[in-house]
Amino acid sequence: MWGGLQVFSLPQAASAFVRGLFVAVATFLVVYALSKLTDVLFAYWAARARRTATKLDDQVVPILAKVTKAFLWGVAVLLVLQNLGYDVSSLLAGLGIGGLAVALAAQETLSNFIGALALLVDRPCEVGDRVDVEDISGTVEAIGLRSTRIRTLDGTVVSIPNRKMADAKINNFAKRPTIKNVFTVGITYDTPYEKLQEALRILREVLEGHPSTHNYWAYFKEFGPYSLNILVIHWCKYTDYQKFLQATEEINLEIKRRFEAAGIEFAFPTQTIQLQGLPPLGKG
Structure with a gap:
């Protein structure tokens, strides 16, 4: 043509x-x-x-x-x-x-849609992830075009506009390789040196032998106000929170059983009061 x-x-x-x-x-x-x-x-x-x-x-x-x-x-x-x-x-x-x-x-609608695109590309969280978004903690239930729905630990559903999700600080627990658990085991001050060493050995054996353990620390850290404090840090391989709690319960029960069998006593807050200057009883 x-x-x-x-x-x-x-x-x-x-x-x-x-x-x-x-x-x-x-x-x-x-x-x-x-x-x-x-x-x-x-x-x-x-x-x-x-x-x-x-x-x-x-x-x-x-x-x-x-x-x-x-x-x-x-x-x-x-x-x-x-x-x-x-x-x-x-x-x-x-x-x-x-x-x-x-x-x-349609400014807010467009900003929410653009926020949805940002979540899609960046993927800071996905459906099923346990997250903290500002002051809201729960599991991501759905990510829509307008908002993201989070099921809180109380069972309620919170809808967050995607434009706020795109700008928010999101702490995604599902992305972590382990869960870190830090606690202190306090034993009484009258515990002999050998028993203190045995307590450390028991803690290390229990942590090392549990299948959930990724890594652990157990060290005599300090002389507390009423106890000899052993710092324990346990990195759990189970990132599902319920499985983590089950593993922690098993570890705590085994520590309790082993300490009782070894005659090692846990400390609790106590106070010793000395009274001076009072007349003996029976004297006016």
């Missing part, structure tokens, strides 16, 4: 129309090819999204696909109108003003 326009002489109006028609058809074919390529790319992304635990990407991918295709066809329409001789500058100005009005009206 383009070669024919160069060979044959047509009236100016007809030539302009044919050129415009040629550009329109070429633009349609190019945009159609790009649209099909977009379908292929987003279909691959959607297949990957279905394999993740979160449903957020399952919702976002189709929306992004539609927005991308709408943008391509919008550009194509503008190119065709421009080549047909229409002034698209006024149309673009009108669209810009209208778009600005819509953006201002």
Whole structure:
């Protein structure tokens, strides 16, 4: 068609129309090819999204696909109108003003959607993760386009807008490799030196022998106000909090049993009071 326009002489109006028609058809074919390529790319992304635990990407991918295709066809329409001789500058100005009005009206909705995209890309948390978000602690139940829902330890559901989630400090307990447990074992001051050494040996044997142990420390740290204090730090391999509590319970019960068998006494707060200057009983 383009070669024919160069060979044959047509009236100016007809030539302009044919050129415009040629550009329109070429633009349609190019945009159609790009649209099909977009379908292929987003279909691959959607297949990957279905394999993740979160449903957020399952919702976002189709929306992004539609927005991308709408943008391509919008550009194509503008190119065709421009080549047909229409002034698209006024149309673009009108669209810009209208778009600005819509953006201002839907500012929070758009910011929440952008926050959802940030959560999708950065992935600071996923569905099922135990998290602390500012002063809220619980398990992520759902990540939507507008908000993220967290089931607190009290059983209530808190919805946090995604724009706040994207800016918040998120402490994700599910990402940690271990749970660190720090506690002090205090034994009485009248414990002999040999028994204190035995207490340290018992603690180290119990911690080393438990299947949940990733690493541990057990050291005689200080002379406390009413006890000889042994600092114990246990890194538990179980990141599920209930399993961690079960492991901690087993360790504590075994320490209690071994200390009782060895005759080692746990200390508790005590005070010794000396009274001076009082007359003996029976004397006025």
